[in-house]
Amino acid sequence: xxxxxxxxxxxxxxxxxxxxxxxxxxxALEQAKLAxxxxxxxxxxxxxxxxxxxxxxxxxxxMLNDPCAHAEIQAIRQACNAAGSYRLGTxxxxxxxxxxxxxxxxxILHARIGRVVVGCAQSRYNGDLxxxxxxxxxxxxxxxxxxxxxxxxxxxxxxxxxxxxxxxxQREQTIADLANLLHLPNANKQTIEELAQxxxxxxxxxxxxxxxxxxxxxxxxxxxxxxxxxxxxxxxLASLCDYFNGEPVRSWKQYL
Numbered sequence: 001x002x003x004x005x006x007x008x009x010x011x012x013x014x015x016x017x018x019x020x021x022x023x024x025x026x027x028a029l030e031q032a033k034l035a036x037x038x039x040x041x042x043x044x045x046x047x048x049x050x051x052x053x054x055x056x057x058x059x060x061x062x063m064l065n066d067p068c069a070h071a072e073i074q075a076i077r078q079a080c081n082a083a084g085s086y087r088l089g090t091x092x093x094x095x096x097x098x099x100x101x102x103x104x105x106x107x108i109l110h111a112r113i114g115r116v117v118v119g120c121a122q123s124r125y126n127g128d129l130x131x132x133x134x135x136x137x138x139x140x141x142x143x144x145x146x147x148x149x150x151x152x153x154x155x156x157x158x159x160x161x162x163x164x165x166x167x168x169x170q171r172e173q174t175i176a177d178l179a180n181l182l183h184l185p186n187a188n189k190q191t192i193e194e195l196a197q198x199x200x201x202x203x204x205x206x207x208x209x210x211x212x213x214x215x216x217x218x219x220x221x222x223x224x225x226x227x228x229x230x231x232x233x234x235x236x237l238a239s240l241c242d243y244f245n246g247e248p249v250r251s252w253k254q255y256l
Contacts, residue, residue: 009144010133015151021095021117024048025152028095028119031058031071032159038063042159045071045096047079047113049088054079062248072096072104076111090114090143097156099129099149109142119156121149167246168211175211178203185243186236186252194221194233206244215244231256 015021024046031044035058047055057074061067072094080086088111097119100108108116121129129147136142178184181192181203198217200206206214218237225234235255243249 007130007133007137009137009142011144011146012130012133013146013148015117015148017151021148021151024053024093024095025097025117025119027053027056028071028097029152029155029159031056032097032156035059035071036159036163042163043071043096043098045075045094047075047088047092047094049079049083049092054082054088054092068103070101070104072100073107076107076113080111086110087112093117095151097152098160100132102132102135105132105136109136109145112143113145115146115148117151118147118149119151119153120160121153164246171211171244171246172207175203175206184240185249186239188236190233191236191240194225194237211244211246215241218244 027046028044031046032042033044035044036042038060040059040062042059044058045056046053055075055078057071057078059071060069060074063069075094075096076088079088079092090112092111092113093115094108094113095117096104099118099121100116118129129149133147181187181195181200182189184191195201198221200209200214209217219241222234222237222241225231225237232252235252238255239249239252
């Protein structure tokens with residue numbers, strides 16, 4: 001069994017409970033709550049330089065139709081405009097309620113931010129931060145950055161959990177009201193056959209298994225179909241994964 005290599009360029013530390021960090025993380029949490037109110041996944045960020053707040057932002061990809069509009073990217077853009085430079089420097093600290101994805105880590109490093117304080121470091125809502133950072137360790141271009149995890153983690157986790165629980169509850173009622181499976185978004189007769197092979201013949205079957213587990217089963221089948229070049233049904237099942245997770249569903253062609 002292979003073990004992950006230690007990080008050399010980036011420090012990954014547990015947050016030590018500094019009171020001043022909780023002040024700034026509270027701003028990020030307030031932004032996350034605003035995101036939830038607009039139907040966005042509740043992630044918020046605040047960017048502080050030398051004790052001054054340069055930016056506060058939240059997730060907005062749905063509202064802006066922009067897959068890059070994560071809280072971190074939004075905050076970095078605002079701060080760079082305020083600072084008049086795309087390099088914010090080592091004195092900049094980014095506070096974010098959920099660990100950054102690969103895209104956002106890239107933006108953080110391009111902006112040469114010196115420190116990132118994270119709420120939820122690793123959860124089912126995102127991957128392993130150490131593994132993500134190891135991908136950047138392989139390149140020579142990046143300046144060092146310190147990541148500290150676990151600042152007000154419980155509040156961040158509870159906000160995410162509550163949001164997705166409410167989403168799934170709403171979607172459960174929608175599914176319970178379906179007349180038949182052909183009323184599922186993007187579904188066609190072949191989709192119904194695929195679902196039957198997985199043991200789903202009625203809307204109640206999804207509810208009995210649970211929407212989260214249903215989504216995982218559909219994702220596995222979608223990957224298998226994609227590997228065997230059955231791209232349309234793979235895309236339709238991928239769209240249904242969003243549906244069962246309570247996310248907005250697009251045309252199946254956008255999942256190709």
